[in-house]
Amino acid sequence: MNAIMRKISPRLRERLGRIGGAIALVLLGVLAGSAITARTDWSPFPGRENATRVPIYLATGTPVSGNISLLEGLAPIVRAAREWVVTIETKIPDRAGFDIFDDPFFRWFFGRPQVPRREQYRQGLGSGVIVSPDGYILTNHHVVENASELTVRLFDGRQFRGRVIGTDPKTDVAVVKIEATKLPAAVFGDSSRVQAGDFVIAIGSPFSAQLQHTVTFGIVSATGRGSLGIADYGDFIQTDAAINPGNSGGPLVNMRGELIGINTAIFTRGAPANAGVGFAIPINMAREVMDRILKYGRVVRGYLGVNIQTLDEAMAEVYGVKGRRGAIVLEVVPDSPADRAGLRRDDIIIEYNGQKVTGSEQLRNMVALTAPGTRATLKVLRDGREHTLTVEVGELKEERAGTRWGGESERGMTLGGLEVQELTPALQRRYDIPRQITGVLIVDVADGSPAAEAGLMPGDVIQEINRQPIRSVADFRRMVAEVGRRRAVLRVYSQRQGGSLLIVLEPRG
Structure with missing residues (x-):
C-alpha cells in the first residue's frame, strides 16, 4: 500500500486526503443526528404522535x-x-x-x-x-x-x-x-x-x-x-x-x-x-x-367635483413637497362640493377624513364610498403649507342612459329597450375593443325589443345610426327621438363578430 501511495503524485495524495476528511465529517454528522433524534424524539416528518407543533x-x-x-x-x-x-x-x-x-x-x-x-x-x-x-x-x-x-x-x-x-x-x-x-x-x-x-x-x-x-x-x-x-x-x-x-x-x-x-x-x-x-x-x-x-x-356614490392625479416624485419636487404623497387637484368643477369648500387647482390632498391619501385612485374610492351629505375633512398642501377644509360630499350623477329607453313613452320606439353608456378606455380594455373604435357601449338589451330581435348584445358598440356618427350618450338620445318608430340602420362594432357590420332595426308592427 505504501509503495502504491509513493507512486501517486503529491497533488493527488492531497485530494484523496480531503475526500477522506469530508467522508469522516458526514459520518460524524449522521451519528450526531441519530443521537439527537433518539434523545429528543424529534422527527422532520409528520405523523409522529409527539411531533413538535408549529402554531x-x-x-x-x-x-x-x-x-x-x-x-x-x-x-x-x-x-x-x-x-x-x-x-x-x-x-x-x-x-x-x-x-x-x-x-x-x-x-x-x-x-x-x-x-x-x-x-x-x-x-x-x-x-x-x-x-x-x-x-x-x-x-x-x-x-x-x-x-x-x-x-x-x-x-x-x-x-x-x-x-x-x-x-x-x-x-x-x-x-x-x-x-x-x-x-x-x-x-x-x-x-x-x-x-x-x-x-x-x-x-x-x-x-x-x-x-x-x-x-x-x-x-x-x-x-x-x-x-x-x-x-x-x-x-x-x-x-x-x-x-x-x-x-x-x-x-x-x-x-x-x-x-x-x-x-x-x-x-x-x-x-x-x-x-x-x-x-x-x-x-x-x-x-x-x-x-x-x-x-x-x-x-x-359620493362626489367632490375635482379632476385629480397621483402626486409622483417628479411632481412633488416641482411643487416643493419632496417626499410627500397625495393627489394633486388639476381642476375644480364650478359650484361643486369641492368648489364650495374652497378647494383650488394645484392643491395637494394628503388626507381624507383622517386617512392618508397615497394616490388619486385611492382617494376616488374613498369619496365614492362616502354617503352623500356627509361632512368630510380634507387636509391639503397649498404653496407648501397645510390647510384643513371641510366639504359636504355630494351625490355622483352617473353619466349613462341608466333609464333604459323602454318606458311607456319609448316602448314602441325602434331604439327602445337599449341601455348604453359612454365608451371609456377602461371599458375598451374590459371588452377587448380596439382603441380606434368610437361610439357608445351597449350594456343591456330588453327582451323582445327590436334590438334583441336583431341580435344586438351587451358589449357591442353603436358607431352610427342612419349614417350619423354616435360619439356620446347625448348623440344616442338625440337619435332615439329622431328615429322614433321608423326603420333604423346601425353601424355596430361587435367583438364576437370580428369587426363592424350594418344591422337593420325594424319598428314593431
Whole structure:
C-alpha cells in the first residue's frame, strides 16, 4: 500500500486526503443526528404522535378556535369556511347564434315569417358567499350578468333557485337571494388590515360544478391594486392562491377564518387558467356596496367635483413637497362640493377624513364610498403649507342612459329597450375593443325589443345610426327621438363578430 501511495503524485495524495476528511465529517454528522433524534424524539416528518407543533396564532372570537398546526394543515379553517361557500350555475340567453329568420337583410326582402322563435341558452358557472342566515349571497356582477335563471348549490348538496337583488358593474359586485333560513354565514374580516405576505385561502368551483369547494392556498402578493381595467373602482387584493374560471364570486379567507375579499379576476397573458396572479375585491368595499344595494336598491356614490392625479416624485419636487404623497387637484368643477369648500387647482390632498391619501385612485374610492351629505375633512398642501377644509360630499350623477329607453313613452320606439353608456378606455380594455373604435357601449338589451330581435348584445358598440356618427350618450338620445318608430340602420362594432357590420332595426308592427 505504501509503495502504491509513493507512486501517486503529491497533488493527488492531497485530494484523496480531503475526500477522506469530508467522508469522516458526514459520518460524524449522521451519528450526531441519530443521537439527537433518539434523545429528543424529534422527527422532520409528520405523523409522529409527539411531533413538535408549529402554531399559527389566531385572534379570539373568530370562527376558528385554538392554534393551527402546520403539521395538521389548514383543515380547521377550511371546515369552518366551506359551509358558507356556494356554487352558482346560470342560464344565459344566447343571441349570438345565427338564425336566417333573424337576419335583418332576410327580413328586409322577405318580411318576418311567422315562425316561433326558439330560445337558445348557454351555461355559466361561478361561486358566492352566504353573508346572512336568511339567504343573502355576495358574488360578482359578471357571474350573474344577463342570466335568466340562477341555481345556487350549497355545501350540503341542497339546491335553490336564486334571484338577483341588485348589481353594481362599476365594482363588479352583486347580491343574490335564496329562500332559506338558518344558513351558515361568513364572518367578515377587516380588509384594511390585510398586508402583503399574509397567508390566505381561496375557495370556489373552478372549471366545473363537479369541482365545487376546491381549496387553494397562497399569500397576499400586494394590496391596493388599481387601474387594471377589471372594474371602474379598483382597490384589489392581489394573491397567488390559485383562482380559475368558476372561482369568481368565491371568498378569499384569512388565517382567522374571516372573509377578507371576493375573488374576481386573474391575469393570464392569454392562457385559460391561473398563472399565480389573481385579484379579489376587498370585503370592506364589497360590503359597503352590498349595504347600499339593500338599502337604496342601487349604489349611491359620493362626489367632490375635482379632476385629480397621483402626486409622483417628479411632481412633488416641482411643487416643493419632496417626499410627500397625495393627489394633486388639476381642476375644480364650478359650484361643486369641492368648489364650495374652497378647494383650488394645484392643491395637494394628503388626507381624507383622517386617512392618508397615497394616490388619486385611492382617494376616488374613498369619496365614492362616502354617503352623500356627509361632512368630510380634507387636509391639503397649498404653496407648501397645510390647510384643513371641510366639504359636504355630494351625490355622483352617473353619466349613462341608466333609464333604459323602454318606458311607456319609448316602448314602441325602434331604439327602445337599449341601455348604453359612454365608451371609456377602461371599458375598451374590459371588452377587448380596439382603441380606434368610437361610439357608445351597449350594456343591456330588453327582451323582445327590436334590438334583441336583431341580435344586438351587451358589449357591442353603436358607431352610427342612419349614417350619423354616435360619439356620446347625448348623440344616442338625440337619435332615439329622431328615429322614433321608423326603420333604423346601425353601424355596430361587435367583438364576437370580428369587426363592424350594418344591422337593420325594424319598428314593431
